[in-house]
Amino acid sequence: MPSVTSQAGLFPLTRHSVLLAAQSDDPVARSLAIEAIAIAYWRPVYKYVRMKWNINREDAADFTQEFFTHRLEKEFLNSYDSRKGRLRTFLRTCADRLFMNQMRDCKRLKRGGSSPHFSLDFEQAERELATVPSSESPEARFDKEWVRSLFALGLQRLRASCESGGKMIHFELFELYDLEEDDPKPSYSQLAAKFGLATTDVTNYLAFARREFRRCVLDQLREMTATDQEFRREAQALLGVDIR
Amino acid sequence: MKQLSDRIVAKLQAEMQVPDLAGTRYSVVRHLARGGMGSVWLADDTVLNRRVALKVLDLVTPADDLGALLLREARILAGLEHPGIVPVHDAGTLVDGRAFYCMKYVEGQTLVQHIAGKNLSEKLRLLERIAEPLDFAHARGFIHRDLKPENIMIGAFGEVLVMDWGLAKVAAAGRKPTEDGISMVVTDTQDSSRLTGQGSVLGTPGYMSPEQARGGNEVDHRTDIFSLGALLAFMLTGISSGEAPTSTRAVPRPLRAICEKAMATDPNDRYQSAQEMAADTVRYLSSEPVLAYPEGWFERVGRIYARHRTAIVLVGAYLLMRVFFILFARR
Numbered sequence: 001m002p003s004v005t006s007q008a009g010l011f012p013l014t015r016h017s018v019l020l021a022a023q024s025d026d027p028v029a030r031s032l033a034i035e036a037i038a039i040a041y042w043r044p045v046y047k048y049v050r051m052k053w054n055i056n057r058e059d060a061a062d063f064t065q066e067f068f069t070h071r072l073e074k075e076f077l078n079s080y081d082s083r084k085g086r087l088r089t090f091l092r093t094c095a096d097r098l099f100m101n102q103m104r105d106c107k108r109l110k111r112g113g114s115s116p117h118f119s120l121d122f123e124q125a126e127r128e129l130a131t132v133p134s135s136e137s138p139e140a141r142f143d144k145e146w147v148r149s150l151f152a153l154g155l156q157r158l159r160a161s162c163e164s165g166g167k168m169i170h171f172e173l174f175e176l177y178d179l180e181e182d183d184p185k186p187s188y189s190q191l192a193a194k195f196g197l198a199t200t201d202v203t204n205y206l207a208f209a210r211r212e213f214r215r216c217v218l219d220q221l222r223e224m225t226a227t228d229q230e231f232r233r234e235a236q237a238l239l240g241v242d243i244r
Numbered sequence: 245m246k247q248l249s250d251r252i253v254a255k256l257q258a259e260m261q262v263p264d265l266a267g268t269r270y271s272v273v274r275h276l277a278r279g280g281m282g283s284v285w286l287a288d289d290t291v292l293n294r295r296v297a298l299k300v301l302d303l304v305t306p307a308d309d310l311g312a313l314l315l316r317e318a319r320i321l322a323g324l325e326h327p328g329i330v331p332v333h334d335a336g337t338l339v340d341g342r343a344f345y346c347m348k349y350v351e352g353q354t355l356v357q358h359i360a361g362k363n364l365s366e367k368l369r370l371l372e373r374i375a376e377p378l379d380f381a382h383a384r385g386f387i388h389r390d391l392k393p394e395n396i397m398i399g400a401f402g403e404v405l406v407m408d409w410g411l412a413k414v415a416a417a418g419r420k421p422t423e424d425g426i427s428m429v430v431t432d433t434q435d436s437s438r439l440t441g442q443g444s445v446l447g448t449p450g451y452m453s454p455e456q457a458r459g460g461n462e463v464d465h466r467t468d469i470f471s472l473g474a475l476l477a478f479m480l481t482g483i484s485s486g487e488a489p490t491s492t493r494a495v496p497r498p499l500r501a502i503c504e505k506a507m508a509t510d511p512n513d514r515y516q517s518a519q520e521m522a523a524d525t526v527r528y529l530s531s532e533p534v535l536a537y538p539e540g541w542f543e544r545v546g547r548i549y550a551r552h553r554t555a556i557v558l559v560g561a562y563l564l565m566r567v568f569f570i571l572f573a574r575r
Contacts, residue, residue: 148250181249
């Protein structure tokens with residue numbers, strides 16, 4: 001059973017390698033690439049089918065496993081053409097197609113049974129789903145989950161980069177100041193006192209962490225897209241928003 | 245993997261757009277506006293201790309044609325020193341690879357905000373002020389190509405500024421004599437055709453001339469005259485020429501004629517300069533005959549009366565008194 005957390009961050013990725021590897025002839029590279037895609041997209045797919053097709057959590061979990069462990073590689077990925085659309089739109093369409101095929105052919109969702117599957121935290125996904133506003137469309141949720149996955153993976157990269165660079169204080173400051181829900185936030189001087197730093201160091205460390213986080217997210221995005229053009233289009237969608 | 249709430253994701257998403265100003269003299273204050281290829285940020289110039297506006301390219305387009313385009317815009321602005329064109333202070337590349345330039349921060353209103361509640365005379369005076377920097381740029385061989393209400397700012401002290409020269413085109417290369425006797429070398433170090441997408445359609449529907457909408461190569465400064473006409477029509481009716489037609493009965497005929505002449509399909513039928521068009525609106529304000537409008541005798545009498553009302557009333561009153569005097573004197 002491959003674990004989605006065990007190899008995340010260790011996948012030997014180069015620019016655009018995930019999509020290329022997923023379509024390659026090397027079974028090991030392909031398997032790792034599918035896993036990387038699953039890590040980034042299982043939450044969007046799970047929540048999307050739960051909302052769009054109104055199926056129960058067990059069926060949605062089975063469907064998600066089936067989608068990423070079997071169907072994606074065998075039926076769909078080889079037909080992906082980045083010139084025709086974004087990967088995330090393609091995956092959402094594939095999920096719809098698989099769901100409708102299964103409903104038509106079997107009248108029930110196929111169960112994964114004892115076949116290999118990814119270790120995915122559906123319980124956590126369910127808790128998150130409970131907080132989604134009922135007015136939100138499944139497509140909008142899919143896109144939001146995609147952004148969330150991307151940022152979470154970017155965060156993993158940032159942690160790994162800070163660890164290897166001996167800059168864990170930078171990462172911890174970033175976590176405390178930028179990722180915590182606490183309101184009000186701790187002030188820079190409070191953080192400085194907590195970590196035994198000067199306030200200016202807190203400012204500089206946070207600026208470094210934010211810069212690195214941005215780089216990590218864009219690197220992650222670059223690997224999850226097939227071409228430069230798609231990368232730019234996705235990055236525009238991710239970042240090209242009015243900031244209020 | 246840390247779970248990120250929707251709120252935190254949205255916050256991170258917003259933060260990622262903030263330009264990394266490390267190593268520069270600027271610090272971000274807040275986001276001001278978003279354009280086609282980047283955003284404008286309010287920033288503090290920490291050396292001179294003043295507020296400036298930074299136009300920064302989008303994060304994902306470093307070191308490519310758009311970066312060159314932004315730098316080109318900065319150079320165009322730097323070459324156009326006029327009170328009606330926002331001055332550029334600095335340009336460069338940020339540590340994250342994004343091109344930027346620094347310009348004067350204009351505190352004020354857009355044209356749309358400013359004309360609300362303004363009377364006809366004030367609107368026409370405004371058009372005259374817009375035409376000045378445009379004419380200045382044309383004399384130096386630059387065409388704006390994206391003149392629209394959003395690109396006109398009115399400062400806190402009433403200064404009128406033509407903004408966003410990102411689509412500007414160099415009309416001709418070489419030394420251009422200007423009316424004030426100053427010569428200026430008009431050069432485009434970048435290939436402007438490539439950068440500004442020659443052959444592709446650039447501009448804003450409703451304010452773009454037909455020749456510009458065709459994406460051809462024949463666009464000259466008269467494309468801005470068309471936009472100026474559309475701008476005047478917008479100021480008079482509140483509706484851009486691209487929107488559904490509205491009744492223009494409330495607009496005086498001479499002004500309608502000025503708009504129609506400026507927006508003629510054939511550039512040869514338009515005013516040949518922004519100043520020529522502005523002069524016609526000033527003629528209207530002074531109750532002089534407008535070149536674009538052949539008036540009838542009744543309208544001419546009405547206009548002459550409006551122009552010399554005081555003198556005509558005084559002479560009329562005098563004549564009336566004389567008539568009464570003659571009549572009463574005979575008795």
